[in-house]
Amino acid sequence: MSISNCIRSLLNIKDPNIIFSDNCVSQETVKGKTTHICKAILSVNTPPHCVHCGCINENHSIYKNGTKTVSIKLPNASNISTILRLKKPRFCCKKCNKGTIAETTCVKPNHSISTNTFHAAILESKSKRSVKDIAKSLNISHTTVNNWLKSINEDFVVSRLSLPEHLAFDEFRSVKSVKGKMSFIYMDADSGNVLDIVQNRQLGHLKSYFNTYPKEVRDKVKTITIDMYEPYIQLIKSCFHNAEIITDRFHIVQHLNRALNSTRVSVMNDTPDSKTKLKNYWKLILKDNLKLDSNDCHHYRCYKHLMSESMIVDDLLRVDKTFEETYWVHQRLTQAIRNKNMTSLLEILNDPPKNISIQMKKAIKTLKKYETSVSNAIKYPHSNGRIEGTNNLIKVIKRIAFGYRSFENFRTRVLLICNTMVRLEMKSTH
Ligand SMILES: [Zn+2]
Structure with a gap:
């Protein structure tokens, strides 16, 4: 391999017309930075016709008229910034007296940053x-x-040619430039891969968005996991005729936790003596009762004696009868969901115990309203993986996109990271 070819392959330059000679690489300080300067010549034949007037080159009607040197930024070589200083020939046409400068494939016309750098950035x-x-x-x-x-x-x-069989809808706090606070995200419920994000999560907007998918593609979707946001249900009913709705397990538990928490807070306000205890050990109240530690005893700030986790919970439950009942209903419901116990879940939904707090009664009423989709949470395996996946991804991208004003760029970034984008040409061939 000649020196010229060696340097070309080192710099990953595809244009064979760029010729390097001996001693062509030197170092200079450019804008305070040590920079490799690679000098090269663009060696091309005289063009067969003039680009301005179109006349054919005969008897040297197009002639070489000096050169123009341009600096092209290449991706760093060995971590040192690298500039290609390329001498391009200039041609002139005798007929129209206009000049042209030869172009190379390694940079777009009138650009000073190489296409390699562009690809590296993407x-x-x-x-x-x-x-x-x-x-x-x-x-x-x-x-x-x-x-x-x-x-x-x-x-x-985003390709409109297919959709996964199992989808999940969710929303997230969007970037600053967006009018509404929440944007919409949908993903493959199995892999957790994000398929697209939509700026506006309002029903009308989402309906017209999903209608860009052909009906036969939408009809293949079997299940969609959502939270208890009413417009999503209407969206699914109008756009996904064969899809079963699953209420996300995580959201059901969250819903029940919220009810138990607000019950605890109202008990706190009614019983000043137990306020601190109830306030400090809220985590134990939400914990699965079967997982409470009953053997290891420790010192806790609100107790004089050594206490175990289950002893504390027992003590807190003695504070209020309704609170205790509510606690056990919460336990039965969350355990039913965790253990996929449909009978136990429906039993409570259809005949909720009488002596529980108003908050929990309300929560159960809501679950009853969405009974089919709530029981689907037990019937189908979908939900868990995606929560971690999306939340982390969105968080990470929002953190790295810190300062992003544009929703579009934020979206591009999300989709690039998720590999969901396809080239426009590919789409139009179908
Ligand atoms: Zn001409």
Whole structure:
């Protein structure tokens, strides 16, 4: 391999017309940074016709007229910023007297940053790093990276050709620029992979969004896991005719926990003597009763004697009769969900115990209202994995996207990381 070829493959330059000669690499300080300067010549033949007037080149009607040297930013080589200083030939047409400069594939016309750098930035955007970090590592400004993200947003789309059989809908606190606080996210319930995020989670907006999927694609969806947000149910009924609705297990437990917590707070206000105890050990109240430690005794601030976890809970339950009843109903319900015990769940929903708090009665009433989808939470395995998956992903991306004003760029980033985007051309061939 000649030196020229060696350098070209080192710098990953695909254009064979870029020729390096001996001693072409030197070091200079550019903007205070040590930089590799690689000098090269673009060696191309005289164009067969003039790009301006279209006349064919014969008898040297198009002639070479000097060169123009341009600096092209390449991705760092061995972690040192690298610039290709390329001498491009200039051609002139005798007929129209206009000049042209030869172009190379390694950079877009009128750009000073190589296409390799562009590809590197997009590849880097697939990892969970901030735009600022990516820009810094590639020696370009973060505005450039954001503009590139915007440009791929126009070229790439979410495929409308298929949907997973099991979907999950959720919402998240969106970026600052969005009018409504919450944005919509939907994902593959099995893998937890995000399929797309939608700025506006209002019913009308989501309906027209999902109608961009062909009916036969939507009809293949078998289950959709949601929280107890009413518009989602209407959305599913109008867009996904064959899908069963599952109320997310995590949300059911959360719903019940909230009811128990507010019961505890109202008991706290009624019994000043036990207020501190009830306030300090709220975690034990929510814990699965079977998992409470009854052997190990420790010192607790509110107790004079050594206490075990189950002793504390027993003591707290003695404070109020209704509170105790409510506690046990909460335990039975959460255990039924955890152990997938349909009979036990329906038993309580259909005939809730009388002596429980108003808050818990209300919570059970809500679950009863969504009985089918709540029992689907026991019938189907879907839900758990996705919660961790999405929450973490959104959190991480929001953290790295800190300062993002644009929802579109935020979305592009989420979809790049999730590999959900396909090229526009690919879509149009189908
Ligand atoms: Zn011409």
